[in-house]
Amino acid sequence: MHPAYSVILFTTASGAGYGLLIWLALLGAAGLVAPERGLGAIGFGLALALITVGLLASTFHLGHPERAWRAFSQWRSSWLSREGVMAVVTYAPAGLAAIGWVAFETAGGLWAVAAWAAIACALLTVYCTGMIYASLRTIPQWHQPLVTPLYLVLGLMTGALLTNALLHAFGTPLAGFSWLVIALLLVGLALKGAYWRAIAHAAPSYNAEDATGLGRFGKVRPLDPPHTQPNYVQREMGYHVARKHAQKLQKMAVLLGFLAPLMCTALTFAPSVELGMSAAIAAVLIAGAGMVLERWLFFAQAQHLVTLYYGAETA
Amino acid sequence: MTSLPKSTGKKLGLVIDLDTCVGCQACATSCKEWNTGGYSAPLTDLDPYGPDPHGPWLNRVHSYEAGVGAEGCTVHFPRSCLHCEEPDCVTVCPTGASYKRAEDGIVLVNPETCIGCKLCSWACPYGAREYDESSGVMKKCTLCIDRIYNQNLEPEDRLPACVRACPTGARHFGDIGDPESDVSRLVSDRGGYDLLPEFGYRPVNKYLPPRGRSAAKDTASARAISNAAPLTQSSTADLFFRWADRVLSR
Ligand code: SF4
Ligand code: SF4
Numbered sequence: 001m002h003p004a005y006s007v008i009l010f011t012t013a014s015g016a017g018y019g020l021l022i023w024l025a026l027l028g029a030a031g032l033v034a035p036e037r038g039l040g041a042i043g044f045g046l047a048l049a050l051i052t053v054g055l056l057a058s059t060f061h062l063g064h065p066e067r068a069w070r071a072f073s074q075w076r077s078s079w080l081s082r083e084g085v086m087a088v089v090t091y092a093p094a095g096l097a098a099i100g101w102v103a104f105e106t107a108g109g110l111w112a113v114a115a116w117a118a119i120a121c122a123l124l125t126v127y128c129t130g131m132i133y134a135s136l137r138t139i140p141q142w143h144q145p146l147v148t149p150l151y152l153v154l155g156l157m158t159g160a161l162l163t164n165a166l167l168h169a170f171g172t173p174l175a176g177f178s179w180l181v182i183a184l185l186l187v188g189l190a191l192k193g194a195y196w197r198a199i200a201h202a203a204p205s206y207n208a209e210d211a212t213g214l215g216r217f218g219k220v221r222p223l224d225p226p227h228t229q230p231n232y233v234q235r236e237m238g239y240h241v242a243r244k245h246a247q248k249l250q251k252m253a254v255l256l257g258f259l260a261p262l263m264c265t266a267l268t269f270a271p272s273v274e275l276g277m278s279a280a281i282a283a284v285l286i287a288g289a290g291m292v293l294e295r296w297l298f299f300a301q302a303q304h305l306v307t308l309y310y311g312a313e314t315a
Numbered sequence: 316m317t318s319l320p321k322s323t324g325k326k327l328g329l330v331i332d333l334d335t336c337v338g339c340q341a342c343a344t345s346c347k348e349w350n351t352g353g354y355s356a357p358l359t360d361l362d363p364y365g366p367d368p369h370g371p372w373l374n375r376v377h378s379y380e381a382g383v384g385a386e387g388c389t390v391h392f393p394r395s396c397l398h399c400e401e402p403d404c405v406t407v408c409p410t411g412a413s414y415k416r417a418e419d420g421i422v423l424v425n426p427e428t429c430i431g432c433k434l435c436s437w438a439c440p441y442g443a444r445e446y447d448e449s450s451g452v453m454k455k456c457t458l459c460i461d462r463i464y465n466q467n468l469e470p471e472d473r474l475p476a477c478v479r480a481c482p483t484g485a486r487h488f489g490d491i492g493d494p495e496s497d498v499s500r501l502v503s504d505r506g507g508y509d510l511l512p513e514f515g516y517r518p519v520n521k522y523l524p525p526r527g528r529s530a531a532k533d534t535a536s537a538r539a540i541s542n543a544a545p546l547t548q549s550s551t552a553d554l555f556f557r558w559a560d561r562v563l564s565r
Contacts, residue, residue, distance in 0.1 A: 001437075063431015063451025070428055071409035074317045080434055081409035137403065137514070138440045206511060209381075211440075213508050213522055214333075214390055218382025223389060226343070226375035229367050233442040236433065305511075306442035309377060309394060 001139065002239040003299035006061035011129060012158070012291045014054025015151065018090075018122040019159015020166075021047040023177075025097050025115035027163070028107030032174065035111075039170045040101025046162070048094065055087055079135055083128035090125050093117035126155045133298075140205050140315065141302040146195045153191055154291065157184040161261060161287050165280040168268060173276060181265045181283075189258040192294065196250055199301065204314035211308035222311045233306055240307070241300035249297055257290025317408040319401060323420035326492030327458055328398050328519035329475065330501055334526050336485040338378050338391030345480030346374040346395075346456075354457045355426050359449040371445035371454040374477055390525055393486070395477070396443035396456035397510065397518030398422050403438040413453070420492070420519060421460060426452045440514055463488070491519050 024043045027033040059065045072088070074081040093114045100111030107115060130148030137143050160181045167173050209215025230238065241249070264283035268276045305315045350373055351358040360370030374395040381388055398420055405413050405422060412429035415422045424435070424444075429452040436444040436453060444455045459475040462468060472479060478486040489498035498521075501507065507521035 061432075063433075063446070063448075064429070067410070067428065067430045070411070070430060071432070074409050074411050077318045077406040078409045078434075080407065080432065084409060132407075132434070135403075135407070136437055138438055206514070208379075210511055210513070212379060212381070212390070212392060213510060213524065214379060214381040214392075216381075216524065217388055217390075217527075218386060220379050220381045222377065223380045224338070224378035226340075226377050226394075227369075227372070229369050231369055231375070232371065232445040232448075233436070235369075236436065236446070237442070304437070305440040305514075309442055 001299045001302040001304060002236050003296045004061060006057045008292060008295045008299070010054040010058040010061070011151070012054075012288070012295050013050045013057070014087075015126060015129070015155035016158035016162055016288070016291075017047045017050030017052075017054060018126050019155040019157065020050065020162045021090075021094055021159070022119050022122050022156065023159050023163040024101075024166075025094070025118045027174075027177075028097070028101060029112040029115035029119075031108070032176075033167070033172060035101040035105050035107035036170070036172075037102055037105055039166060039172070040098060040105075042170075043163070043166050044094070044098035044101060046166075047159075048091070048098070051087070051090075079128050079131040083125060083132060086121060086125040086128055090118060090121035093121060123152065126152050138305045139302045140202060140305075141199045142298075144195065144198060146191060146198060150188075150191050150195060153184065153188050154294070157181075157188040158284075158287060158291055160184050161265070161280075161284045164265065164268065165277075165284045168273075168277040168280040171273065173268065173280075175269065178265055178268050182262060185258050185262045185265065189254065192254075192258070206305060206308060207314045208308045208312065211305070225310070234310055237304035237306050238310060239300060240303055241297070246297060246301055249293060253290050253293040253297060255290070256286050257294050258287075261287040261290070317405050317411050317413055319405055319415055320417035323400075323415070323417055323492070325419045325490045326398075326400070326519045327419045327421055327463070327489070328491045328498075328521070329395070329458075329478065330487040330489070330491070330498045330507060330521045330523060331393055332485040332487070332505075332523040333390050333392060334485075334523060335483045336376075336391040336393060336481075337483055338376055339482060340376050341480045341482055342393055342477035342486060343372060343374045343376050345476045347372055349459065349462070349476035350454075350457070353459070353461045355424065355452075355454050357450070358454060359447065361448060370449075371447045373445070373454060373456040375442075388525055393477075394441065394443070395520075396422060396439075396458075397441055397516075397520040398456075398458060399516035399518045402516045404435040404444060407434045407438045409434070421458045422455070423457055423460070424453045424455055426450070429453050440511055440516070441518075458488075491521065 028035045059068050071081055071084045075085050096114035097118050100106050130151030133142040134147040164181050208220040212220050214220045261283040264279045267279035270276050303315050308315050358371045360368055362368050377392040379390050379392055405415050410428050410430055412425045413435045431451040433446050444453050447454045463473050474488050478488045487498050489496045491498055502521045505523040507523050509518045
């Protein structure tokens with residue numbers, strides 16, 4: 001699949017935004033962090049900005065952005081529609097929780113109810129994002145049981161990295177939270193590793209003989225394409241990164257997305273406040289680059305069944 | 316509404332004969348010509364005279380080689396929307412622009428409400444949907460709804476443009492849901508098949524397989540034998556007629 005930068009930006013930015021929203025709301029509602037105005041303004045502001053940037057990026061990717069409101073109508077059948085609905089719904093409790101922190105410096109009582117609602121809505125939104133991909137049977141690398149859990153875990157992981165950086169920046173680091181970040185990085189790495197192994201070892205589902213029904217004559221190979229230049233289907237769905245190349249990029253994604261942030265997060269236990277803060281911020285930046293690479297690979301390693309009509313032997 | 320109808324009154328679709336298709340592209344060009352002024356008009360090509368011409372076509376004719384040697388054959392393979400009975404290209408659509416008609420089973424995109432998210436094209440394993448960059452919406456075969464019910468056309472023209480254009484009669488249009496229809500008979504007589512049946516979208520369009528080369532070879536050798544047989548006791552007259560036949564048939 002062609003890795004569209006708007007979609008890469010949308011899924012990584014909004015995933016991190018929802019993750020940050022979830023952890024802030026949770027820390028506040030559980031009384032683990034004081035709902036102090038500065039942290040609330042920057043934290044919720046950043047979360048909502050990332051979510052909004054992501055949504056806007058996905059809207060730019062449309063042929064008719066001005067009709068985007070129509071996408072809220074088909075939630076009965078369409079995961080994309082459900083995602084749109086949930087994304088908008090999430091703004092309400094998230095906004096309320098933010099107001100509690102910023103305007104009243106409180107996260108208890110009814111404000112806590114808003115926080116828990118925001119957490120549930122954010123989780124559902126990211127779940128819908130994952131399901132948009134996981135429900136596509138035409139793309140075997142996406143139609144995997146690990147895809148939706150990965151979207152959730154990577155969102156929570158990047159959100160936790162952001163939260164940790166903010167806690168350090170505001171001088172209220174929590175040792176327990178650094179441990180949580182480390183745990184999430186390890187879970188994320190394990191899941192992503194399992195995903196890469198699963199797609200590397202999966203037997204292809206179909207071949208060109210199945211696609212054309214011409215297997216009765218023997219091996220099928222293309223003789224003449226239907227056009228002189230690649231068409232939309234090939235441009236959109238024909239992109240495939242070479243296996244060797246992908247393996248190199250996977251190693252880089254592991255390093256940037258998981259291992260380097262792990263080391264940085266370990267450094268946040270250092271007694272020096274400056275070192276802790278810089279390490280937590282570095283973890284966010286490096287993991288961000290790693291996530292963009294991870295998301296790029298998610299597209300580039302996905303082979304659509306339609307490639308069988310355009311020369312792929314198996315898919 | 317992008318939920319699928321429980322059942323459709325008719326199952327209108329195409330039956331494509333891979334044995335007689337000669338790959339002339341008449342169906343594809345005729346489709347483009349009709350539809351660039353039809354329901355989902357226009358089908359604009361970008362860079363049409365430059366180095367990279369591309370744009371939406373609703374029907375594309377591939378050519379494949381299958382097998383090798385005497386058993387092998389060249390197959391021209393037109394490919395367009397199969398108007399599947401249970402396609403996800405309809406259910407994934409967030410706007411309701413992609414829908415399947417309950418009355419005749421035709422799968423359509425409403426160009427007034429499509430937002431151009433392209434998700435439906437991702438959900439089609441057959442590559443039947445092509446995004447139109449110039450109008451920002453998805454395009455696909457309409458089975459020429461603006462011809463088949465069009466009272467302004469002569470009755471013989473109320474057929475999809477591709478069917479009307481095919482010079483070898485390799486394309487047939489009709490109700491595949493009606494077991495008594497001409498197209499259904501053709502499918503059962505000729506062993507018509509679905510593309511990727513295991514995938515489960517239940518395509519309505521069917522493909523008739525090329526007749527095997529071995530059958531053709533058998534008739535060829537039978538003809539050779541029957542031609543050769545008289546040679547053993549051929550009279551002068553026989554030889555003369557054979558010579559005359561050869562000269563006249565040049
Ligand atoms: S061929 Fe593709 S576009 Fe047409 S109905 Fe089937 S899945 Fe949908
Ligand atoms: S491109 Fe148009 S028809 Fe296709 S899923 Fe998106 S809105 Fe629906």
